[in-house]
Amino acid sequence: MTERGRADRAAPGDTGLDVTDHGVPRARAATGDRPGGRQYGDEQRQDDGPARAVPRHVACVMDGNGRWAQHRSLPRTAGHRAAETTVIDIIEAARAAGVEWLSLYAFSTENWNRPGTEVDYLMRLVRRVVRKHAPLLLARGIRCRFLGAADPRIPRELAQDFDDLAELTADNRGMTLTVAFDHGGRQDIVEATRSLIRSKTPADEVTERLFADHLPFPDTPDVDLVIRTSGEQRISNFMLWQVAYAEWVFPEVLWPDFRAPDFVACLHTYRCRDRRFGGVPPRTNGDPS
Template sequence: MLTNSSGSGEPGDKKTGAVPDHIAIMMDGNGRWAVKRGLPRTAGHYAGMLAMKETIRTCNALGVKCLTLYAFSTENWKRPREEVQYLVHLPRLFFQDGIMEELMRSDIRIKCIGDLSGFPESIRQVIQNAIDRTSGNTGMVVHFAMNYGGRAELVQAIKACIRDTASMEDITEQSFPSYLYTKEWSEPDLVIRTSGERRLSNFLLWQSAKAELMFIDTLWPDFDENHLKRAILELEERRRRA
């Protein structure tokens, strides 16, 4: 465990301060990673899945309480059919090879935000099984944003808020977040996007209002423990300068 070590300059030690409670990551650059290597784009998504597993392990070891991963956006449906089909079925690959046992041993809880209705029933069952099996875990929560779009989330939240509210004056910045997908958890302290792109791309638009944004040139499959630790240390530097 890296948590509570001292004097090493690692995130979470006494010298650098606590790790953020909530990290959100836009896992970008899988396709470009594959094209650079003369591989099909699906190979990049598989490599990205492996990087995602390692990031979950690292965040858990560091003591992060909540990790939100942008796994499939509402815009992803516009990609080539073969690539979309691979992405849609990727959860089946992720939740096999012993990963469920590892999640249980690590006390990690799986949640999903977004609209899964467009996914095949078999894939929805795979995801729901992971949610159900880990529902009693009390450690780090991993939110997979699946068929998620920030604007769509805000629209459904506004509709629900209006239905439940007797007076417009009752709708406030404090009450509104209870209608968002992430209502049970704190807003992200740190939002990371890999691959060099510098935009939010419809990700956690309300929740990221006060987050520190960090754009990293590294393509997602190459993102590793050291990149994450450096991002957390930079966050601590920003906080000290504030």
């Protein structure tokens, strides 16, 4: 499983209400544009054609399951169980909105530090969710991939389910769903560095583009928008290389209560951002500065 990313290299009118940078309340509908483009080394960022209605790549840090359960005097596992409905709702909402890449942070390398009973429950829950919804993902034309998933503590049966779902949906050409499971952004960077060293690449030949080619799933575009629910404002070691130029939105709603209208409101927030990638805005009112 540690070579999963390497093997996949060749794969190919708004009504948002009071949307702010730090919290996104529920909204009925919203649409947006995306400047697009990215930069490696000396390459220049350029528009990738007509402005997109939505960001191409959206990533979600699914935060707040434990607090959702605590507010209801329930065990933390109840919050994880309730999160399943949100996951499917957001997958469907992203696909309907035209998002091409959706990445979900399901389990971090640091999550192994949680109580063993909670970790064991999460492993069983994820396996049930994967097996239950595989037919839906296939029917929707969604390609599924798993970023990480290399720790030997992952049950063999779950690891096999990951491989089976990735193989089952490999030929789908709709939205790409990447589930970050046993993922750590720093670890990905370390592994890419090791790969470069093993390839005996001269130091002065290493570019951002070449480095990115040694990351897992190097065909993955940079993340345009990161949504972290529950109001917490941390990166949490999530896709550190890919989020370098991402816009971040921090809705206060806890993940089990996050729904399609909230997701669409986040897309509206993204549309309202002025993305210059270190450049300057066009001349305004005759002022070139």
